[in-house]
Amino acid sequence: MTHTPHRILPRVAHLPARSSRLPDDSRIRKGKQWPQSQNATRVKEFHIYRYDPDSGESPRMDAYCINLDRCGPMVLDALIMIKNEIDSTLTFRRSCREGVCGSCAMNIDGTNWIACTRFIKDIPGAVEIYPLNSMPVIKDLVPDQTHVFPSTPQSNRG
Numbered sequence: 580m581t582h583t584p585h586r587i588l589p590r591v592a593h594l595p596a597r598s599s600r601l602p603d604d605s606r607i608r609k610g611k612q613w614p615q616s617q618n619a620t621r622v623k624e625f626h627i628y629r630y631d632p633d634s635g636e637s638p639r640m641d642a643y644c645i646n647l648d649r650c651g652p653m654v655l656d657a658l659i660m661i662k663n664e665i666d667s668t669l670t671f672r673r674s675c676r677e678g679v680c681g682s683c684a685m686n687i688d689g690t691n692w693i694a695c696t697r698f699i700k701d702i703p704g705a706v707e708i709y710p711l712n713s714m715p716v717i718k719d720l721v722p723d724q725t726h727v728f729p730s731t732p733q734s735n736r737g
């Protein structure tokens with residue numbers, strides 16, 4: 580099944596429908612508050628944009644609480660921890676984890692950033708995460724990069 584991407588504007592309450600799959604009055608709604616891990620003493624809250632075009636529902640912001648004593652220092656570490664231990668449906672890209680490939684680019688705390696190079700400790704309060712604000716969204720934090728990298732003509736491939 581193909582996904583029809585749509586564009587979002589972070590921190591904008593009302594989203595114009597840019598896809599036939601989004602409801603006409605689509606808005607980012609409040610999502611699920613996932614339970615906090617027990618016995619955690621250093622907790623950081625993450626608010627993460629969720630959108631599944633197959634659901635037929637508007638995007639939502641889910642809230643997750645991360646035990647910083649069990650998590651690596653980077654925002655990408657927290658996303659991986661969420662996916663592995665709290666919510667396996669969270670979708671994002673990542674590859675090198677060294678700030679090289681750019682696949683984990685997303686909007687973190689209001690700025691487009693590489694999640695594997697952004698320290699959690701540098702973000703005051705809850706961490707707000709959206710997909711890149713300049714591209715259509717395929718699902719959750721995954722943007723449609725179809726037109727980012729123009730195809731290379733066969734004759735230039737060596």
Ligand code: FES
Binds near residue numbers: 672677679681694696
């Ligand atoms: S995973 Fe490659 S830049 Fe973050």
